[in-house]
Amino acid sequence: xxxxxxxxxYCGSGCKFNLLVENGLVVGSxxxxxxxxxxxxxxxxxxxxxxxxxxKILTPRxxxxxxxxxxxxxxxxxxxxxxxxxxxxxxxxxxxxxGPDSIYCTGSSRGTGNESxxxxxxxxRACIGTNNVDNCART
Amino acid sequence: xxxxxxxxxxxxCLFLFGYNPNTSHPIVARRVVRAKEKGAKIIVxxxxxxxxxRIADIxxxxxxxxxxxxxxxxxxxxIDQGLxxxxxxxxxxxxxxxxxxxxxxxAPERTKDITGIDPAMMNEAARMYATAEPSSIICWGMGxxxxxxxxxxxxxxxxxxxxxxxxxxxxxxxxxxxxxxNVQGACDMGALPNFFPGYQSVTNPEVREKFAKAWNIxxxxxxxxxxxxxxxxxxxxxxxxxxxFVNMGEDPLQTEPDAANLKRQLEGLDLFVCLDIFxxxxxxxxxxxxxxxxxxxxxxxxxxxxxxxxxxxAAVPPKGECRHDWQIISDLSTRMGYPMHYExxxxxxxxxxxxxxxxxxxxxxxKMAGLGHAQWPIPTLDHPGSPDxxxxxxxxxxxxxxxxxxxxxxxxxxxxxxxxxLVLCSVREVGHxxxxxxxxxxxxxxxxxxxxxxxxxxxxxxKARGIEHDDLIWVYSRRGKIITRAFVDDRINEGAIYMTxxxxxxxxxxxxxxxxxxxxxxPEDKYCACQVERIDDQMWAEEHCQELYMALKxxxxxxxxxxxxxxxxxxxxxxxxxxDVTPDPQPATA
Numbered sequence: 001x002x003x004x005x006x007x008x009x010y011c012g013s014g015c016k017f018n019l020l021v022e023n024g025l026v027v028g029s030x031x032x033x034x035x036x037x038x039x040x041x042x043x044x045x046x047x048x049x050x051x052x053x054x055x056k057i058l059t060p061r062x063x064x065x066x067x068x069x070x071x072x073x074x075x076x077x078x079x080x081x082x083x084x085x086x087x088x089x090x091x092x093x094x095x096x097x098x099g100p101d102s103i104y105c106t107g108s109s110r111g112t113g114n115e116s117x118x119x120x121x122x123x124x125r126a127c128i129g130t131n132n133v134d135n136c137a138r139t
Numbered sequence: 140x141x142x143x144x145x146x147x148x149x150x151x152c153l154f155l156f157g158y159n160p161n162t163s164h165p166i167v168a169r170r171v172v173r174a175k176e177k178g179a180k181i182i183v184x185x186x187x188x189x190x191x192x193r194i195a196d197i198x199x200x201x202x203x204x205x206x207x208x209x210x211x212x213x214x215x216x217x218i219d220q221g222l223x224x225x226x227x228x229x230x231x232x233x234x235x236x237x238x239x240x241x242x243x244x245x246a247p248e249r250t251k252d253i254t255g256i257d258p259a260m261m262n263e264a265a266r267m268y269a270t271a272e273p274s275s276i277i278c279w280g281m282g283x284x285x286x287x288x289x290x291x292x293x294x295x296x297x298x299x300x301x302x303x304x305x306x307x308x309x310x311x312x313x314x315x316x317x318x319x320x321n322v323q324g325a326c327d328m329g330a331l332p333n334f335f336p337g338y339q340s341v342t343n344p345e346v347r348e349k350f351a352k353a354w355n356i357x358x359x360x361x362x363x364x365x366x367x368x369x370x371x372x373x374x375x376x377x378x379x380x381x382x383x384f385v386n387m388g389e390d391p392l393q394t395e396p397d398a399a400n401l402k403r404q405l406e407g408l409d410l411f412v413c414l415d416i417f418x419x420x421x422x423x424x425x426x427x428x429x430x431x432x433x434x435x436x437x438x439x440x441x442x443x444x445x446x447x448x449x450x451x452x453a454a455v456p457p458k459g460e461c462r463h464d465w466q467i468i469s470d471l472s473t474r475m476g477y478p479m480h481y482e483x484x485x486x487x488x489x490x491x492x493x494x495x496x497x498x499x500x501x502x503x504x505x506k507m508a509g510l511g512h513a514q515w516p517i518p519t520l521d522h523p524g525s526p527d528x529x530x531x532x533x534x535x536x537x538x539x540x541x542x543x544x545x546x547x548x549x550x551x552x553x554x555x556x557x558x559x560x561l562v563l564c565s566v567r568e569v570g571h572x573x574x575x576x577x578x579x580x581x582x583x584x585x586x587x588x589x590x591x592x593x594x595x596x597x598x599x600x601x602k603a604r605g606i607e608h609d610d611l612i613w614v615y616s617r618r619g620k621i622i623t624r625a626f627v628d629d630r631i632n633e634g635a636i637y638m639t640x641x642x643x644x645x646x647x648x649x650x651x652x653x654x655x656x657x658x659x660x661x662p663e664d665k666y667c668a669c670q671v672e673r674i675d676d677q678m679w680a681e682e683h684c685q686e687l688y689m690a691l692k693x694x695x696x697x698x699x700x701x702x703x704x705x706x707x708x709x710x711x712x713x714x715x716x717x718x719d720v721t722p723d724p725q726p727a728t729a
Contacts, residue, residue, distance in 0.1 A: 004454035005509070009434040009442045010572045011165040012317035013144065013632035014443025016510060018434060019454040026435055026454055035447060035512050036144045042165035043570060043587075051417075051580035052435040054453065058579035059417045059695050062430035063459025064702040064728035070379065071406075074715055075428065077160065077702045080460065084467075087385075087427055088474035090410045094383045103228035104381045106369055107330025108388035108464075109322035112431070113439025113451070115484040115513075116333065116464035117321075118336060120387055120489040123468045126354040131332045131341050131366030132381070136573075137317075138284075138370050138661040139394045 005032065009111040010044045013037065017045055026052045091128070100129035107135040141312030142276055143445045143514065143526030148173035149310045152180040152271030154264075156296065157206065157282020157665075158427060159668065161190035164444070164449040180267050180453045185210065185282065185566075187637065188630040197264050203562045204551035207288045210295040211245035211545060216265035218242065224304035231532035232301050234543040268567065269303040281318065285565070285664040289656055291546035298425055298543040306541075307532035317444040319573060322440030327499075327515070332366030337496030341365060353495055356477075356697045357670045368660040370395070373653070383410040387464055388431070390419040390574035394640065396651035396662045397618050399693050403664035414464055417576040418699040420643070431464045431701075434458045434577075439484045440507065445526070447514045448499070449505035496640035551666040552654045553580035555634070559616060559668035561600065562635040565647050577643035590688050591645035593626040595637040596671060599625045606673045611680035614638070614670040619649035622684055625671075636671060640664075643691050644684055694718050 001019040005077040016034030019026050026049045031041045053059040065083035066075045078086075094102055107117035117135070122132035147153065147170040153529035160168035168191065175181055175194050183192045184199040192198040201209050203627055218221060218239060230237050247258035268275050277300060283292045297306075297313055306312035317323045329336040339346040342363065349359035367375055370393070375381040384405070391396050392405075405411060405424060413718040416433040433557075438453045457463075462470075463632055465487060469479040480489045485504050493500050501522040502513035514524035534541045555562055569588045571578045578584045596606065606612055608627040614636070623638065623645030631637060640647040674680040697718035 002454070004452050006454065007320070007449045007451040009167075009320050009577065011164045012320055012323060013164045013230055014320075014441065014445075015166050015703070016445055016449065021454050021586060024455055029554065032510060034449070035588050036443060036445075036511060037166050038485065040166060040169065044572060045166075045258055047519065048441050048572070048578055050582055051577045052433050054458070055248075055580050055582060056696075057582060058269060058587050058683050059419060059576060060699040061416060061458065062418060062422070062428060062699065062702065063435075063461060064459065065427070065429055066702050067427040071426075071471070072715065074719060075701050077696060080462070080470075082430060082666075083476055084471050087410070087412055087429075088471055091383055091471075092475055094409055094572065098382050098572065099442030101366070102374070102380065103385070104367065104383065105385045107325045107328065107390055108386050109319040109325040109330075110388050111320070111434030111577070112388050112464045113321065113434075113437065113441060113484065113531040114324045114328045114448075114492065115439045115487040116387065116468070117325045117330040118487050119465040119468045119479065121329040121336070122354060122491060123472045125350070125361055125479075126336070126339075126467045127472040127479070129360055129362055129473055131362045131364065132364060133330055134332050134369035135322065135330040136319070136369065136391075136394060137322045137326055137331075138368070138655075138659065139397075139664065 003030065010048060015041055015045050017041055019049055026050065071095050073113060100130060103128050103130055104132045107133060109135045109137055140314040140316065140445045140465050141306060142310050142314060143447070143498070144170060145444070146448060146526055147276060148177060148275045149172065150174060150179055150242050150271070152182065152268055152275040152277045152604060154182045154184070154268050154275060154277045156184045156277055156279045156721055157281035158278045158316060159185065159189045159191070160316070160568070162567050163280055163318055165569060167316060172445040175320070180271055182264050182267060186632045186635060189321070197260065197267065199256055201258060202253065202563060204286065205690045206256045206286055206292045207295060207355070207546055208245060208250045208548040209256065210292060210299065210540060211548065212243045212250045212254065212256070212261050214242040214295065214299050214545070215245050216247060216262045217269050217299065220262060220266055222266060222269035223302050226533060227307070229301055231307065231464055231534070232541045232543050234537070238298055238545045240542040241547060242419035247301035271305070275305040275315050276277060276311060276536065278314040278316060280316055283316070284661055286666065287552050287654065287656055287663045288546065289661050290658040294544040297541070298545060301543060302543045302573040306530045309527050309530070312529065312547060320442045323444055323446065324440070327442050332368055335495070336492055337498055350495065352674050370655050370660045370662055374399040376407045377404045382615055383406060384408050384413045386421065387414040390421045390576060392421045392424065393419070393574035393648065395653070396648050396664055397653035398621055398646065398648040400653065411454070414467055417580070417707055418695045419576050420695070423698050429467050430459065430461045431467065432461045436461065437463050440488060445514065447505060447512050448564060449512045450504060525605055540682055552663055553667045555668045561669050561671060563614070563616060563650055563667050563669040563719050564637050564638050564650060565664040566637045568639045571639065571642065573639045579641070590642055591623045592639055592642035594623045594645070594671065595626045595631050597631050597633040598627055598629055599633050600671070604671060604673055606671070609678055611673045611674050611684065613674060614650060614669055616650040618652065621646050621649055622674070622680060631651045636669065644687055703713070
C-alpha cells in the first residue's frame with residue numbers, strides 16, 4: 001500500500017493526512033500530525049476521498065475534451081488540439097470584437113491549488129488584458 | 140484572520156458571531172472546546188442554538204438580519220461601561236469621534252426590538268469580551284458576510300477589537316474563518332478583480348510596471364482598472380458586457396442565488412468553457428468541456444484559513460486524457476499568441492508567487508515539505524512565519540493606524556410579509572461540501588445525507604402548518620418553488636427556516652434572492668422571504684422526488700457518455716436529445 005501526503009480539499013482548516021493507495025485506487029485516509037489537525041480529522045477528512053476513483057454515485061468524471069460548435073448541436077468528444085484551438089480562436093475573435101473586458105475567467109477556491117490560480121490570473125491579465133478574474137469567495 | 144488557528148485555544152475569550160464551526164470547520168471547533176477547557180470565556184451570538192452555544196458562557200439569540208444594530212449596541216455598551224482602551228485608541232487608531240457619533244444612537248434599550256437581545260445581556264457580553272485576558276478573538280463566518288450590510292459589519296467588528304485593544308497582540312483580533320479549502324489561497328494568488336498576487340493593487344502604476352516586466356509585456360497591455368466580480372456574471376451577460384466565460388472548477392448553477400435565472404442568463408454567452416473534473420450542472424451547459432485532474436491527481440500548495448501555506452502531493456496519476464488546470468491554461472495562452480510554459484508547480488510557485496510577492500518570498504517548497512508549513516507574511520528564507528498580524532498595533536494602512544468606521548443599521552432587502560412570512564437562511568451541513576460534486580460521489584457521505592435535504596423549522600412554525608418531522612414540504616419564494624423534507628428543530632428560532640445549498644431537488648438557490656451589496660458584491664444568502672407548506676399527498680411526493688432525482692442524474696450521465704464515443708463513429712447524436720433538456724423541477728402536478 002502506498003501513502004501520499006495531502007491537505008484536505010474541503011474546508012479551510014488545512015488538515016494534513018495520507019491518502020492510502022492500492023492498485024491505483026484511493027482506498028483510505030490516515031490523519032497526520034499537521035499544524036491545525038494534530039492527528040485528528042472530521043468525517044469529510046476520513047470519508048471524503050473516494051470521488052477520485054470515479055464512483056459514479058452522483059455524477060461521472062470527465063476524461064476527454066468535448067465541445068459543440070453551436071447550441072443547436074450536441075456535445076461531441078474532440079482532441080485536445082481541436083478543443084483548445086477552437087477556444088483560442090473564439091476568444092481572440094470575441095476580444096477583437098468586444099474588447100478584453102468582454103471575457104471573464106474564474107480561478108478556483110477549491111481543489112485546484114494556488115498554482116492554477118496564479119496561471120489563470122496571469123492568463124486573464126497578460127494574455128487577454130483584463131482584470132476580469134475572480135473566485136467563489138462570496139458564495 | 141489576524142491570528143492563527145492553533146492560537147485560538149490560548150485566547151481568554153472567543154466571541155463567535157454568525158459562525159458555526161462544528162458544521163463548517165469541525166477541526167477549528169475543537170480549538171474552541173480546548174479554549175474552554177483552558178478557561179476561556181465563550182460568547183455565541185447566533186439566531187440558532189448552535190452546537191457551540193451548549194458550551195457558551197453567554198448565548199445571545201439575535202434576530203436574523205440584525206447584525207449591524209447588534210454590533211453598534213455592543214460597541215455602545217463597551218463605551219458606556221468605560222471599557223475603551225483610550226491609550227490604544229489614541230496611539231493606534233483614527234476616526235474614534237466619528238465612530239462614537241454613530242454608535243451612540245444605538246443604546247441596547249433602543250435596539251432590543253431589532254436584535255432581540257436583552258440590554259443586561261448585551262452589557263454583560265460586552266464586558267466579558269472587552270476585559271478578557273490575555274486576549275479576545277471575534278470569529279465570524281458567512282453569518283456576517285452574506286448579509287446586505289456585510290462590509291459594514293466587518294468594519295464594526297474590527298473597530299470593536301481596536302477600541303478594546305483586543306487586536307495587535309498574540310492570539311487576538313478578528314477571525315473571519317474562510318469556508319472553502321483554498322478560498323484564502325485563490326485570493327492570495329490574485330484570482331480577484333482588484334489585486335495581483337499578494338494583494339498588490341491593479342490600479343497602482345508601479346505594481347503594473349513590475350508585473351508587466353515579469354510577464355514580458357508592454358505595461359499598457361495590462362488593464363488599469365478593476366475587473367467585474369463573478370457574482371455579477373449573470374447580469375453582465377444579460378447586459379451584453381461579457382460574451383465569453385472561462386470557468387475553472389466552479390459550479391455556479393448550484394452555488395449562486397436565483398440559479399434558474401442565472402442559467403437563462405448564461406445562455407446568452409457566445410462562448411462558455413468549463414474546466415472541471417465532474418459533469419456538473421454547470422458543465423452540462425458549456426460549449427467546451429476541458430477535463431482537469433482532480434485533487435489527489437495533482438500537487439501544489441493550498442492556503443489555510445489562517446494564511447498558512449501547505450504543500451500537497453499527488454496520490455494517483457491523471458486519468459484518461461485529463462491535464463492539470465495550469466497545463467490547460469498555459470497551452471491555451473500559447474495558442475492565443477502569449478506563450479506560457481512551466482515544467483511543474485514548483486516553477487509556477489517560485490516565479491509567479493515568491494518572486495512577485497515579497498511577503499511570500501520565504502515560503503519555499505523545501506520549507507513546506509513533509510509536515511512543514513509557511514504562514515505569510517514570511518518575507519525572508521529564515522523568517523519563521525507570522526501567526527499574528529498587526530503586533531504592537533501596527534496596521535496595514537499608510538499611517539499604520541486602524542481606521543475606525545461605524546455605519547447606521549439597514550434592514551435586509553426582502554423582509555417577510557403576509558404571503559412570504561418566514562425568513563430563509565442558507566447554511567452548511569457537516570457531511571457535504573459546496574456544490575457536492577465531490578462529497579456527493581463519496582459513498583459514506585452520501586449514505587449520511589442525500590436528496591432532497593432538509594429545511595430546519597421551529598416546532599411552532601411546523602405545528603401551525605400541520606407539518607411533522609420528516610414530512611416532505613413545499614418551500615417557495617418569489618423566485619421558485621422546491622420540495623424538501625422538514626426537520627422540526629427546537630434549536631432554531633421561530634419565524635425562520637434553514638436550508639443547505641448543495642441539493643438538486645431541495646435547491647435552496649432556486650429560492651434565494653440575488654441581491655448583492657454595493658462594496659463586495661456578495662449575495663445576501665442569509666436572508667430572503669419564503670413560505671412553507673405541507674404536501675398533502677406524501678406518497679406522491681416521495682415518488683416524485685425519486686423520479687426527479689433519477690432524471691437529473693440520468694441527464695448528466697448521458698451528457699458525459701458522449702466523451703466515450705469517437706466523433707467519427709456512427710451512433711454519435713447529430714441532433715439534440717433528452718440529455719440536452721433539463722427536467723422540470725417544478726411539475727405541473729404541483
